[in-house]
Amino acid sequence: MKNENIIKKNHHFQKIICKKTFIKSRSFVVYLILNESNQFKYGISVGKKLGNAVIRNKVKRQIRNMIYELLPGLKSKKSHIVIMARNQFLNKDYSYNFNELSELLKTIK
Numbered sequence: 001m002k003n004e005n006i007i008k009k010n011h012h013f014q015k016i017i018c019k020k021t022f023i024k025s026r027s028f029v030v031y032l033i034l035n036e037s038n039q040f041k042y043g044i045s046v047g048k049k050l051g052n053a054v055i056r057n058k059v060k061r062q063i064r065n066m067i068y069e070l071l072p073g074l075k076s077k078k079s080h081i082v083i084m085a086r087n088q089f090l091n092k093d094y095s096y097n098f099n100e101l102s103e104l105l106k107t108i109k
Contacts, residue, residue: 005071006041007041007042015033016033016043021033025104027085027092027101028084028097028101029084030081030108031081032079032108033081035078035079038078040075042083043080044060044064044085046063050087062094066097066101070101077105077109081108083101
């Protein structure tokens with residue numbers, strides 16, 4: 001089954017980030033843009049400053065898993081978001097990061 005909620009193209013990422021509407025916490029920065037369609041879409045970005053490729057892929061897998069757990073509650077949101085991991089993500093455990101991300105995503109309309 002193909003997941004249609006994922007943003008993959010670079011120009012979509014740039015369009016969302018250039019709007020400069022964001023919410024942040026210690027572990028995440030979430031850029032968002034409200035859209036006219038009733039479809040929720042997300043993208044994940046992890047910078048090279050966070051670590052080598054193994055660590056970055058692990059972080060992306062963890063964030064993707066968090067989104068899959070939160071996705072039923074997010075389907076009603078009318079926005080496209082880009083989730084960026086910050087350096088503090090590595091210092092916290094999974095459950096703390098999950099709670100922090102869920103609190104951030106609750107504030108999105």
